[in-house]
Amino acid sequence: MHPAARRRPRAARGHAGADDARGPRLEHAGRFRPVTSTRGKDGQRDLKVRVRSAGGRSASSRAWLERQLNDPYVARAKREGYRSRAAYKLTEIDDKHRILKPGGRVVDLGAAPGGWSQIAARRVGADAGKGRVVAIDILDIPPISGVTFLHLDFLDPSAPERLKAALGGPADVVLSDMAANATGHRKTDHLKIMALVEAAGDFACEVLGPGGALLAKVLQGGTEASLLAALKQRFASVKHVKPAASRADSAERYLLATGFRKA
DSSP, X not given: OOTTBOSSOTTOOTTTGGGBSSOOOOOSSSSEEEEEEEEOTTSOEEEEEEEOSXXXXXXXXHHHHHHHHHOHHHHHHHHHTOSBTHHHHHHHHHHHHOOOOTTOEEEEETOTTOHHHHHHHHHHTGGGTXXXXXXXXXXXXXXXXXXXXXXXXXXXXXXXXHHHXXXXXXXXXXXXXXXXXXXXXXXXXHHHHXXXXXXXXXXXXXXXXXXXXXXXXXXXXXXXXXXXXXXXXXXXXXXXXXXXXXXTXXXXXXXXXXXXXXX
């Protein structure tokens, strides 16, 4: 993983920390209160949780916590055993574009906490001993059925060969849901994540086999023309996608490149 970035820092807002599926434990110290405010599609009232100002939390911290507590994808991920709400983003993208095929070989860059690796393992059959999934991160993650974990910076010169050895050959798909630590400055954050995407793209071109695919997170604000031009030289199709599981107010979207061509 890029040394200046962490996939899902707990204290970060937005794209990284906001996807943590575990959420805080509700306490009986007056910090949280359920409020009935809206009706759902079934006509039943939806309970929403509001966070009190106790405990020295900032307004932004309270807003993030309220969003987590009321996010249906966070609750669903916890119910269904996924490590992050981001699992549903990959599910929705793959339902439409079918990049994860049975028996395929997949690498998940910056994999912690492991939500995408869980989905990839199930879709390619790695959890049943068919396809292969290798998760790479500088952060440790608990074991996932069917997933091989490499505690490694993917920018390490040895990473491509170590990955291909673990996969048993070139990759069919490279996944990257990495996000740099947010600064709150839109332009700076965009430049930081673009550096990650460029690095992921270079890595993908080293490890993908013919016809392979790259799926990487970017922030809205324009993908650099040079990156798009470079990817179009190596992939038959390059486009942006935004799954429904991405929050409507989020600037994140995904770069999907398919049909890899060896130079």
